[in-house]
Amino acid sequence: MNLYLRLLSAVILAIISLTASISIALAETKERYLTLDSDGSQSFASLVQQAEDLAKESIAREFQENPALTEVTIIITADRSRQRVPVLRSRVSRHDWQKDARIEQWTRYFADAQLLLGFRDGNISSANSGFSQVMNAPAPSRSTSRENDPGFRDD
Numbered sequence: 001m002n003l004y005l006r007l008l009s010a011v012i013l014a015i016i017s018l019t020a021s022i023s024i025a026l027a028e029t030k031e032r033y034l035t036l037d038s039d040g041s042q043s044f045a046s047l048v049q050q051a052e053d054l055a056k057e058s059i060a061r062e063f064q065e066n067p068a069l070t071e072v073t074i075i076i077t078a079d080r081s082r083q084r085v086p087v088l089r090s091r092v093s094r095h096d097w098q099k100d101a102r103i104e105q106w107t108r109y110f111a112d113a114q115l116l117l118g119f120r121d122g123n124i125s126s127a128n129s130g131f132s133q134v135m136n137a138p139a140p141s142r143s144t145s146r147e148n149d150p151g152f153r154d155d
Contacts, residue, residue: 044113090107
C-alpha cells in the first residue's frame, strides 16, 4: 500500500511540474533594437516623435506577426554624427496593448539623449525646432577654476 501511495504522489508531482513548465514556456517575450538616423536639420522633439511612431508600428507588427508573443520591448536609438544614443524604451504586454495602444504610457524616455546627441548646443536653430529650448541652469556655487576642484593636484 505504501508503494502505491508513493507512486501516486510521484505522478501527481510530475503532472504539477509539467503544467508549471508549460505555462512558463508559453510566455514569450521579445526585445528589439532599432536605430534612427538623425540629420542636422531636425529638432530633438521631431526625433522623439519619429521614435515614438517607429516604436508604435514595431510593437503592433510584432504582436500581429507572432500570436504567441506576450510582451514586447522596443529600444530606439538615434545615430547622429556617428554617435549612437538610446532615445526611448517601450515595454508592453499584449493584454495592456490591446486595452490601450497609446505609446507614451508604456515608454521610458532617456533625457540625456538630447545632450548626448548635441541638440542643446548652438548648431540647432530654434526655427527648426518649432519652439525655443531654453534651459534654466543654476549658477555654480563656487568658482570653477581648477584649483577648487577636489581632484586637482599641483605637483
